[in-house]
Amino acid sequence: xxxxxxxxxxxxxxxxxxxxxxxxxxxxxxxxxxxxxxxxxxxxxxxxxxxxxxxxxxxxxxxxxxxxxxxxxxxxxxxxxxxxxxxxxxxxxxxxxxxxxxxxxxxxxxxxxxxxxxxxxxxxxxxxxxxxxxxxxxxxxxxxxxxxxxxxxxxxxxxxxxxxxxxxxxxxxxxxxxxxxxxxxxxxxxxxx
Numbered sequence: 001x002x003x004x005x006x007x008x009x010x011x012x013x014x015x016x017x018x019x020x021x022x023x024x025x026x027x028x029x030x031x032x033x034x035x036x037x038x039x040x041x042x043x044x045x046x047x048x049x050x051x052x053x054x055x056x057x058x059x060x061x062x063x064x065x066x067x068x069x070x071x072x073x074x075x076x077x078x079x080x081x082x083x084x085x086x087x088x089x090x091x092x093x094x095x096x097x098x099x100x101x102x103x104x105x106x107x108x109x110x111x112x113x114x115x116x117x118x119x120x121x122x123x124x125x126x127x128x129x130x131x132x133x134x135x136x137x138x139x140x141x142x143x144x145x146x147x148x149x150x151x152x153x154x155x156x157x158x159x160x161x162x163x164x165x166x167x168x169x170x171x172x173x174x175x176x177x178x179x180x181x182x183x184x185x186x187x188x189x190x191x192x193x
Contacts, residue, residue, distance in 0.1 A: 049131050049133060049162045053078075057082075058082070058083075059079065060082075061083065062127045062131075063085070063130075063131050066088050069086065072084060072110055076109055076110070087120060094112050120152055128158075130152070130158075130159045
């Protein structure tokens with residue numbers, strides 16, 4: 001970050017473009033604060049996602065875009081002997097989630113991986129359930145991500161994508177930047193229509 005950008009950020013806060021980039025892939029000194037803000041904004045969405053997943057004992061569950069991983073301990077209590085996995089596009093989120101979920105990682109309940117969801121490093125038919133919250137806005141080519149989801153999902157498994165309403169997204173100042181309309185795939189279309 002150049003000195004002018006840093007000073008602007010320090011005195012005025014992030015631009016909508018900066019926030020969109022951080023929400024897509026939290027990085028740098030802002031990553032910790034972005035993770036905390038995503039937790040606060042998305043907490044209520046997790047309950048809905050878990051209800052939709054209909055989790056049962058012993059299932060293998062993947063969360064895509066888990067942020068700093070604050071909610072993995074809550075997810076682990078949704079059923080017995082869950083095998084939890086996380087995939088995040090941000091290396092810094094993987095590191096923060098690993099640090100805050102040491103017990104789950106150490107006892108083998110949770111494994112965390114850095115990478116994109118259109119090229120997942122998992123074998124075919126790995127998961128009973130897959131979920132993501134506010135992630136599909138950032139998929140440049142949704143079909144590639146959906147093909148990967150189908151590949152790693154077990155037969156009879158389910159994928160749950162939780163999104164905010166179009167009306168609420170249109171009100172946010174950062175959606176014209178790097179957010180995609182999930183229906184059309186057009187960049188910035190969430191706020192433009």
